[in-house]
Amino acid sequence: MGSIQKEALIRCHKEILPYIHRTPILTSKTINRMSKSDIHFKCENFQKGGAYKMRGATNAVLQLTDVQKERGVVTHSSGNFAQALSLAAKNIGIDAFIVMPSTAPQVKKDAVAEYGGTIIECEPTLSAREAAAQKIERETGATFIHPSNDLNVITGQGTAAMELLEALPDLNFIIAPVGGGGLIAGTSLAAHYFGNACKVIGGEPFEVDDAYRSLKSGRIESNETTDTIADGLKTQLGDKSFPIMQQYVDRIIRVTEDEIVNAMRLIWERMKIVVEPSSAVALAAVLSDKDRFAGKKVGIIISGGNVDLKRLPF
Amino acid sequence: MGSIQKEALIRCHKEILPYIHRTPILTSKTINRMSKSDIHFKCENFQKGGAYKMRGATNAVLQLTDVQKERGVVTHSSGNFAQALSLAAKNIGIDAFIVMPSTAPQVKKDAVAEYGGTIIECEPTLSAREAAAQKIERETGATFIHPSNDLNVITGQGTAAMELLEALPDLNFIIAPVGGGGLIAGTSLAAHYFGNACKVIGGEPFEVDDAYRSLKSGRIESNETTDTIADGLKTQLGDKSFPIMQQYVDRIIRVTEDEIVNAMRLIWERMKIVVEPSSAVALAAVLSDKDRFAGKKVGIIISGGNVDLKRLPF
Numbered sequence: 195m196g197s198i199q200k201e202a203l204i205r206c207h208k209e210i211l212p213y214i215h216r217t218p219i220l221t222s223k224t225i226n227r228m229s230k231s232d233i234h235f236k237c238e239n240f241q242k243g244g245a246y247k248m249r250g251a252t253n254a255v256l257q258l259t260d261v262q263k264e265r266g267v268v269t270h271s272s273g274n275f276a277q278a279l280s281l282a283a284k285n286i287g288i289d290a291f292i293v294m295p296s297t298a299p300q301v302k303k304d305a306v307a308e309y310g311g312t313i314i315e316c317e318p319t320l321s322a323r324e325a326a327a328q329k330i331e332r333e334t335g336a337t338f339i340h341p342s343n344d345l346n347v348i349t350g351q352g353t354a355a356m357e358l359l360e361a362l363p364d365l366n367f368i369i370a371p372v373g374g375g376g377l378i379a380g381t382s383l384a385a386h387y388f389g390n391a392c393k394v395i396g397g398e399p400f401e402v403d404d405a406y407r408s409l410k411s412g413r414i415e416s417n418e419t420t421d422t423i424a425d426g427l428k429t430q431l432g433d434k435s436f437p438i439m440q441q442y443v444d445r446i447i448r449v450t451e452d453e454i455v456n457a458m459r460l461i462w463e464r465m466k467i468v469v470e471p472s473s474a475v476a477l478a479a480v481l482s483d484k485d486r487f488a489g490k491k492v493g494i495i496i497s498g499g500n501v502d503l504k505r506l507p508f
Numbered sequence: 509m510g511s512i513q514k515e516a517l518i519r520c521h522k523e524i525l526p527y528i529h530r531t532p533i534l535t536s537k538t539i540n541r542m543s544k545s546d547i548h549f550k551c552e553n554f555q556k557g558g559a560y561k562m563r564g565a566t567n568a569v570l571q572l573t574d575v576q577k578e579r580g581v582v583t584h585s586s587g588n589f590a591q592a593l594s595l596a597a598k599n600i601g602i603d604a605f606i607v608m609p610s611t612a613p614q615v616k617k618d619a620v621a622e623y624g625g626t627i628i629e630c631e632p633t634l635s636a637r638e639a640a641a642q643k644i645e646r647e648t649g650a651t652f653i654h655p656s657n658d659l660n661v662i663t664g665q666g667t668a669a670m671e672l673l674e675a676l677p678d679l680n681f682i683i684a685p686v687g688g689g690g691l692i693a694g695t696s697l698a699a700h701y702f703g704n705a706c707k708v709i710g711g712e713p714f715e716v717d718d719a720y721r722s723l724k725s726g727r728i729e730s731n732e733t734t735d736t737i738a739d740g741l742k743t744q745l746g747d748k749s750f751p752i753m754q755q756y757v758d759r760i761i762r763v764t765e766d767e768i769v770n771a772m773r774l775i776w777e778r779m780k781i782v783v784e785p786s787s788a789v790a791l792a793a794v795l796s797d798k799d800r801f802a803g804k805k806v807g808i809i810i811s812g813g814n815v816d817l818k819r820l821p822f
């Protein structure tokens with residue numbers, strides 16, 4: 195692994211701050227009573243672009259050389275990273291090429307276009323996405339930025355936990371959802387450098403438990419099916435995020451689809467905030483393993499709030 | 509009208525503060541761009557009990573004499589005031605009797621019960637509700653607290669606008685939804701005493717435009733039908749709220765059901781917060797009359813966030 199130093203996180207946070215929100219930290223007495231723990235929610239659903247992805251995307255574009263900036267950036271994503279990279283690129287005045295499957299919802303394409311990204315459509319397969327992105331790289335000279343498996347991106351994602359620990363230095367645990375591993379890897383580094391024996395735990399749906407299996411087997415595992423409501427967590431770990439997780443993540447707690455929907459409903463009804471299913475996975479993990487967290491001070495990263503209101507699970 | 513003095517608002521705010529949240533004020537660049545104005549949302553959806561009603565209910569119970577406190581309070585409400593009065597009464601250790609129509613959703617009954625209120629069910633008509641409340645008054649000696657047409661309640665509701673003006677003394681407008689008139693009356697008093705030529709405007713659905721017609725005719729008008737999604741705004745004005753509105757409310761802006769749903773969707777999607785349809789009426793009013801608010805600094809009272817997630821209009 196290319197190791198990420200404490201100084202890199204500090205520098206990153208300072209550099210991206212003009213472009214991101216320092217998001218609020220909320221609490222709920224009802225949820226504390228139910229969980230028997232003291233939970234502090236870091237609300238990245240209020241982040242620019244509606245998700246923590248803006249942190250990593252901003253750090254990635256800020257690290258480009260002037261020559262690279264002239265040629266722009268390219269990624270493949272149909273989710274929050276597509277919007278985040280478009281907005282981050284726009285903020286510093288460079289081009290962003292976003293490869294999206296032709297089947298992506300119009301609302302997501304509209305959001306990318308609104309943030310100034312150039313959409314390139316492709317067939318809805320991973321190989322088609324990768325081929326389309328490589329073609330853009332060759333033709334434009336744009337720099338490829340992976341949504342999660344990129345050290346600059348991982349560093350940026352770690353700044354959410356940095357802010358959480360700045361406000362609450364004595365957290366016993368931080369829980370984050372696990373998809374491609376960018377958020378949990380960055381979070382675990384932040385807890386290592388800035389926490390006080392703070393353990394980092396990942397929440398993951400049983401339906402896509404590749405990270406759980408990967409930490410058991412010691413190699414990056416895949417999902418044969420991805421039948422989960424947590425659409426942001428279907429991707430697998432990468433060779434940058436996985437070694438960091440192996441070193442610094444305490445464990446993965448798996449949750450059922452019902453547990454995810456119940457946790458999501460609880461957050462919407464009690465906290466009055468709009469969060470994605472992926473975000474609810476972290477709370478679901480705490481509620482499914484109450485004894486572990488009883489009496490403890492727990493941080494939860496609410497990863498984002500970009501949901502299709504026409505397709506809610508309630 | 510029994511006039512409410514500036515000192516009463518100041519005293520009220522000081523007394524209720526230990527029992528309420530000083531709710532946050534949020535902004536949205538996207539909504540500012542769309543409205544061409546500078547909007548500040550006072551988020552009473554984050555208030556205890558999920559709505560501004562907690563302010564007025566708390567002030568009402570705090571004004572009781574010791575003898576009255578021993579006998580508790582009674583109200584009839586199937587909405588947010590039922591929860592608010594239950595919680596306010598529980599906070600100071602007195603009984604709350606809540607008359608609710610037998611047809612009220614179980615989720616609302618559960619919320620009242622959770623906050624310690626005693627539910628008395630009645631037929632779903634106004635006369636049955638009033639008769640049931642009067643019976644409780646006679647039998648228990650409990651003090652009747654009206655959800656909106658009560659000077660202590662109106663004073664309490666005005667504290668949301670007080671906090672808004674404390675943070676933003678130079679607001680040109682404050683917009684609040686109009687139902688029974690308690691919120692808008694309190695808001696208009698707060699703007700009169702603490703604003704700097706700050707105009708207060710009510711937002712009201714065309715489908716229940718009794719307040720609009722009442723201000724035109726000079727007497728309290730009724731609604732023949734109440735076919736609106738804004739279920740908190742179906743009630744009519746009272747002899748306490750109406751004279752204050754006549755004196756201090758600049759005007760009422762009426763909005764269509766589509767405008768309400770669109771404004772609600774905008775708040776959920778862009779601000780990532782859960783708000784009731786009634787709350788969206790105020791933003792809908794601003795968006796339907798953009799020229800009036802262009803370039804102005806506008807406060808909007810987000811009245812509450814208690815929605816049935818199973819029955820969303822999206």
